[in-house]
Amino acid sequence: MVEDPRYGRIMSVRGLDLSTLRRFSICVVGAGALGNEVLKNIVLYGPRELTVLDFDSVERSNLGRCFLFSREDAETGMRKADAAARAIGRMNDDVAVKALVEDARSLDHEFFSGFDMVLGCMDNIASRLHVNANCYYCGVPYVDGGIDGLAGRVQVVIPPDGACYQCTVNATHMSVVDLGYTCTGREANVPRRLVPSEPSVSSLTGSLQSLEAARIAAGKGEAGRMLLYNGLRNELDSVIVSVSGVCDNHGCGKDENHKD
Numbered sequence: 001m002v003e004d005p006r007y008g009r010i011m012s013v014r015g016l017d018l019s020t021l022r023r024f025s026i027c028v029v030g031a032g033a034l035g036n037e038v039l040k041n042i043v044l045y046g047p048r049e050l051t052v053l054d055f056d057s058v059e060r061s062n063l064g065r066c067f068l069f070s071r072e073d074a075e076t077g078m079r080k081a082d083a084a085a086r087a088i089g090r091m092n093d094d095v096a097v098k099a100l101v102e103d104a105r106s107l108d109h110e111f112f113s114g115f116d117m118v119l120g121c122m123d124n125i126a127s128r129l130h131v132n133a134n135c136y137y138c139g140v141p142y143v144d145g146g147i148d149g150l151a152g153r154v155q156v157v158i159p160p161d162g163a164c165y166q167c168t169v170n171a172t173h174m175s176v177v178d179l180g181y182t183c184t185g186r187e188a189n190v191p192r193r194l195v196p197s198e199p200s201v202s203s204l205t206g207s208l209q210s211l212e213a214a215r216i217a218a219g220k221g222e223a224g225r226m227l228l229y230n231g232l233r234n235e236l237d238s239v240i241v242s243v244s245g246v247c248d249n250h251g252c253g254k255d256e257n258h259k260d
């Protein structure tokens with residue numbers, strides 16, 4: 001089959017075979033500042049299907065950090081999923097773009113098992129834990145992303161290998177998981193503070209997250225890999241996170257398998 005010239009430059013990239021990604025059905029959870037950046041990159045890769053999941057509506061305060069939204073979207077209170085899906089659909093009409101206005105926490109493993117990969121761009125730990133656990137249960141690769149001002153964080157989860165997102169959430173986080181926590185896990189004041197957002201860091205973190213998705217599709221993903229970006233110093237650290245002995249997603253299975 002002759003490759004569409006649209007993807008000629010992407011497919012000619014050495015060392016990263018992106019042909020598999022073109023056949024993927026991908027879900028991006030969260031269409032805020034980070035989600036906007038991730039959706040832009042993923043739709044340009046030309047996956048088979050791209051689902052935008054978000055229950056929130058566009059507000060004027062979103063316009064300073066979400067380039068997929070317009071002033072009209074904010075004035076009419078358009079749903080973020082619908083506005084983002086419309087914008088990326090215009091960027092690449094080869095892709096079957098779907099919008100789903102739902103809270104991720106209301107969806108179970110049957111929903112998440114329908115995708116080849118899920119990317120998390122959420123603003124709270126509870127939703128991340130829910131999506132991570134469901135993806136892990138289904139064996140669906142999950143790439144989590146978070147931003148907080150000049151800090152960016154990306155974590156690669158490739159079940160059943162390596163650590164998952166919950167492995168990195170400590171007891172303090174778990175005890176206040178429903179309170180206002182930021183994307184990177186730092187405690188927020190209650191009532192919830194406005195999480196600072198810097199456009200370049202959002203863009204960079206979203207690009208790191210999208211590239212990890214591309215690496216997974218190309219068979220080069222590394223389970224448990226975590227990228228930590230510090231925008232103040234413009235430095236990036238990369239580590240492999242260890243599986244936690246108290247993580248429900250790993251621990252339960254191990255206990256059952258090792259019962260005497």
Ligand SMILES: [Zn+2]
Pocket residue numbers: 163164165166167168243244247248249250
């Ligand atoms: Zn885990």
